[in-house]
Amino acid sequence: MAERPWHSGTSASCAKRRSPMEWEGWPRRGREGLIMHMKVRDVMSRQIVSVNGCTPFRDVAEVLHTHGVSAVPVVDGEGHVLGVVSEADLLRKEEFREQFYGEGYRPPLRVRLRERIGSPGRSPAVKARGETAAQLMTAPAITARPYTSAVSAARLMSEHGVKRLPVVDDEGRLEGVVSRTDLLKTIVRSDEEVAREIRDDIVESALWADTSHVRVSVADAVVTLSGTMPRRGDVLTLVRMTERVNGVVDVVDRMAWERDDTPEDG
Structure with a gap:
């Protein structure tokens, strides 16, 4: 029996924003993305x-x-x-x-x-x-x-x-x-890290919409989104992207919108 130690050896402008479709494909740090390149x-x-x-x-x-x-x-x-x-x-x-x-x-x-x-x-x-x-x-x-x-x-x-x-x-x-x-x-991250990623990579960079009234808070890995956006479709996209961020357990949607642009059911 042998025990062997081994020693190891800023806010983006509107011009930089990506469309939601582009965001789906770019290298991300989401639930899958963070560990995708981890060895x-x-x-x-x-x-x-x-x-x-x-x-x-x-x-x-x-x-x-x-x-x-x-x-x-x-x-x-x-x-x-x-x-x-x-x-x-x-x-x-x-x-x-x-x-x-x-x-x-x-x-x-x-x-x-x-x-x-x-x-x-x-x-x-x-x-x-x-x-x-x-x-x-x-x-x-x-x-x-x-x-x-x-x-x-x-x-x-x-x-x-x-x-x-x-x-x-x-x-x-x-x-x-x-x-x-x-x-x-x-895949374990602090609330501060999660909130920073949502603000920097989604709210300020990934949405083609006015996000100046969006607020993000995180407590015990639960994200709360509040504020207003121009369209309901923008809110749904924001929530969907947030759910995919690494470390997010749940998303509480308290967002409001000015216009419902989603198709009616039925």
Whole structure:
């Protein structure tokens, strides 16, 4: 068992405003846009823990329990990732279930379904008899590269039902670990940041309308839009754009308009 630290190493004028259609296509910092160009290296943890193939079962279990992680990479003497041992791998052994989870524990439905349809690596029965990390691990490991986009890493986690990905260099050596929590940090922003983006990038830049009477306030990620605009269509566009900004949980529309230019229903 080896714990290995890794050190890392103004208001726009009307002439600059974009039409709503143009705004839909330009590089934005919205819910998808902020992390679109974010790389795994920007959010991964370099202070990581790993085990080697000979690490005993009980020591692997202790690593997960002590460090509060759901999985740990298995590496060789040169740091190449051989596989990953997860809680799901260890829970196949009754003694681990009883020591850390109590009698009667059943793995999550997701884990049971993966076992039923089959997954790469050793069979559950073989893993249940395993005594070392090499015998227990899932191999090959699902990994990411430092230059993998955060979006792609999130997709990998979702597709394979994992919470953590080892990050490896081009030679397969361990450089870090990226978790769901790390990725979530990329979409957590302060109320001030959210309000500034809405004012600068939408209210003052993206709408072909008089926005001089629009007010924006944000509290606990809930945006309140108030004031007046010339047309109802402009208000609907403003609300729709605001809903797409990264970090916005909800939008409260208190806007008024001078003219209803939207088609009548029916």
